[in-house]
Amino acid sequence: MNEFDLIRRYFDRPAADPAVRLAVGDDAAILAPTPGHELLVSTDMLVCGRHFFADVDPRALGHKALAVNLSDIAAMGGTARWATLAAAWPELDADWLAAFAEGWFALADAHEVALIGGDTTRGPLTLSVSIFGEAPAGRALRRDGGRAGDDVWVSGELGMAAAAVRARLGQLTLPEAERALAQQRLDWPQPRLALGQALRGLASAALDVSDGLLADLGHLAARSGVAAWVRADWLPMPACLREQGAAGLACAAAGGDDYELCFAAPPSARAALADLGRALAVPLTRIGALTAGAGCRLLNPDGSDILLEQHGYDHFA
Amino acid sequence: MNEFDLIRRYFDRPAADPAVRLAVGDDAAILAPTPGHELLVSTDMLVCGRHFFADVDPRALGHKALAVNLSDIAAMGGTARWATLAAAWPELDADWLAAFAEGWFALADAHEVALIGGDTTRGPLTLSVSIFGEAPAGRALRRDGGRAGDDVWVSGELGMAAAAVRARLGQLTLPEAERALAQQRLDWPQPRLALGQALRGLASAALDVSDGLLADLGHLAARSGVAAWVRADWLPMPACLREQGAAGLACAAAGGDDYELCFAAPPSARAALADLGRALAVPLTRIGALTAGAGCRLLNPDGSDILLEQHGYDHFA
16 A cells, blocks of 8 residues: 555544534645634644654554643643644554554544644654644633732642653663553543633633643743742652652652643632542642742742752753 | 743744734644634645755745645635644754744745744654645635546646756756756745635636646546546646656656646636736646546647656655
């Protein structure tokens, strides 16, 4: 099969969404946006050897390439609608593509996200996904709405994805069961779309934790024109990471690849957030606050600073 | 400067477009689509060593990365609105990035296309652009509207971009002046946006010539459920390629990278198309026709077939 046949076979599926007037196969897709809504657009590039290991399970990679983009729509409080996939592959391996497509479409179907276009070329394994979501006009969650006095919250648990990478690289040792769980978190992140949508009207600002909590919260604080602090002992992290001391804390506070939502909300929203976490069965943990000033601090219970070697992931460091 | 500083410096420009509610710097851009219009979405990936040479002028590359995407919106008869840029760079070279951004924004400003988001990572030089356009609902040009009896037209001239590549690879010899012109066509394609918009209501089907005329016209014919033929002696190609015989014809008929528009239109549109070409100062040449059947043929004046070694570019051939 040639390039076009393979694309047709694995990626050209009829879209059930009536707003997709024309999907894969023309110069551009034609979409009918929902009246009264704004369009949310994000794009992420994943490079082999940097964002994933060369021997990654292609099914997991198909899932993750879409999941990290869905996470951006979740962070905006949006509904995910459509996606494009551009890919450079070193070779066309039908089995690999079939598994990749299986991982992609299982997640896409769960969130009713149609694949509306893309591009395929030969090259070092690189994936570039653009995701399109919608939110009622003026109601999307942004990074710049945080105010001094707001609480800082995070969903789920932090650190296991980074721990899986470090375990693989021999920098960290995890018991077998925890290592499998960490690998699961790394390979199969679950975007928090229902949570993001429910946070509209509750959160003042939000983003997803992709580069590492302190780096990402630092972006939120900077865009909001405030400072932020988080308490190390309040961070939701599994016992196996707590037991690692500083190395475990570094995974949770600065490791990245978590795809949880970090958000600010006024203290008046605490009860509603507790209800929301129960309703969605998603742990929501208050981990700090926004204050006047600038910067992002990680604190001990006594208020003293914890200094990590790095706050987040710098691709060119 | 780190990754974030460089992105801010070269790529984070305030958008003049009031429909851009939020551009670079959040988890997603927020856009207000135009009521009564459909959204056009396309994406293209450019890989170093495949789509461009490693020593390419970064200003030309910035232009071309956007131009090939704008060409897809032109082929749909749309107005270009917004773009995202995801890039893997082997290193962060400020001078290189400045030149790349200069080439990008010169073209973007000319077509009022705002850069609304993107992603940056380290990796083998790879660019992935998504482009967003709009067209009045139901009026975008598609590939599947061609009918038997339609004329087939192409804009501009064909073959010089491919000739530049072949000259560079030592497969073709061009006089110095023609070689410079060919390099200009390869590096600085001009997307036919005004033409595409004017073709709404005139053309029955359209696409842009990116993979090679015969391959692309073959796609149009297949989507339209018809056959196509083009006359080799009718193809608009410069004298320096005509003089090359079969090698020159291969550039024009199957070389690719032209970014001209190929379209079908009923014979009743001939006078209007002649007027349009004059009004836009864009050569429009009738090169063949659609007929009942399937496939795409290249013909001699006597109606016999010309068989080329390849009809178009297959990335994995």
